[in-house]
Amino acid sequence: MSSFRWLWVWLLLHLALVLCLMLFNPTPNPHLAKHNGAPGLPPPHSSATIISRRTPPPCSCNVRLLKDFFKNDNGTVKRRQEEYRKHKARASSTLDLLLVAPANSPLQYPIQGFTVVPLKGTPIPGLGVYAPERQIYKVSLVVSRGVLSVKPIGMDGLVEGDGSAYLNITALGADKLNTILGRVHYTSTVYRLRTGDLVHFIFEKHNATFPVVIEQASVPIIFDPGEDINSQVTITTKTFLRYFELNTMIYSIRQYYKTMKIIIADDSFNPIKVNGSDIEQYFMPPAQGWFAGRTLAVSQVTTKYLLWVDDDFYFTEYTKIEKLVEVMESMPELDMVSSMVGRSGFSYRMTYEEGEEDEGGCLMRFRGPHEETVPGFPQCYLSNVVINFFLARTDSLRKVLFDPRLKRAAHSQFFVDAFGKLLIAHCNHVVVDHQTKRPGNDKYLSFRKKNENDENRRLYFFKNHFSCINLRAD
Structure with a gap:
């Protein structure tokens, strides 16, 4: 009731x-x-x-436009426009309004x-x-x-x-x-x-x-740092026809880090086994190139960090990996920190404008890092392009990787691909030396000096959808 x-x-x-x-x-x-x-x-x-959607204005780099190199290649230009529209459809959302x-x-x-x-x-x-x-x-x-x-x-x-x-x-x-x-x-x-x-x-x-x-929340991927530096860091390198330099570098590493794992990607014509404990050497088909080797080496890392070195570096008492780890641990947003190779420690900053849809974007590179430093480390400045001696978070580096179409000198191209994806810093308080160049390795030099300008332009024009790129803007 x-x-x-x-x-x-x-x-x-x-x-x-x-x-x-x-x-x-x-x-x-x-x-x-x-x-x-x-x-x-x-x-x-x-x-x-x-409610509005921002339309990027046209941009310029004060250099020759990349499309000038493809005037007679209408197929490439048409495919570029179509693939960029598909990319925008994948990347854009209501949240961009x-x-x-x-x-x-x-x-x-x-x-x-x-x-x-x-x-x-x-x-x-x-x-x-x-x-x-x-x-x-x-x-x-x-x-x-x-x-x-x-x-x-x-x-x-x-x-x-x-x-x-x-x-x-x-x-x-x-x-x-x-x-x-x-x-x-x-x-x-x-x-x-x-x-x-x-x-x-x-x-x-x-x-x-x-x-x-x-x-959709993503599943975290977390590395166990272990109890010491050897369980935190893996040293990675790529070698090609330079076994004397490679073994010299390994010898120098073992003076300070006796059990740290070293991963070697090797695409030499007549590969030679490198002896030693805690060394993994992966043989590739000959002359696959620097970036293909980098990708292979990075794919095998199981530690939180990897230290990338060239095969002709030389460790000294000033090559303190622990100090680079300290910088990374102090700022979790950091993906990579570089330092000095001898007296060299170049660092660049970049700017990018999206540009008009059919024309493409504009990337410009300037000498020197950004003015902002890593908190607590006044000798470390945020940057966009750094020297080829760096400590990186393994999971971060795998999100960018290295384009295997670039086989020789391709340093700038990696940092172009990483722009907006990796937060990078450059420090000057850790130093690795460079071995003195030996004469007589003509075969190595013949591969090192091959011109890849045409391939670089094609990748900048199509893959990165650039209208222009100026790596010497100042």
């Missing part, structure tokens, strides 16, 4: 609410319209929030940090209306890549469109309305690793838009 009485009370309350709506709100919400057959969806561009919120809005909503797992319902935090008191409160919420629901619906007001892409919520007081808004959930209807949606939040003449990040 008691539950029957409560049912009547619930029905009377809702009847009163409907009558109030007819008396005080006889016209529909002017910000809502039927759109694509679904009631409650706003017409296009109805949001008071300014510029949102400018309206001024003096009574609407409260999340502006950053609202992230949901694909296909899983998540309450929207912070929704609320804080307007002068009125008799009827009515709000609407609209999305495009998910559904909205109130869990549980309760008896605080009327909810229309529960479980769809729109919600109309009506209540007789601000407290009741905000109570319902606190139970609104968003569930994406698309499964993507990272994308987004826009939520339109409408109250009377006020209309705001805020983003939802739809992101």
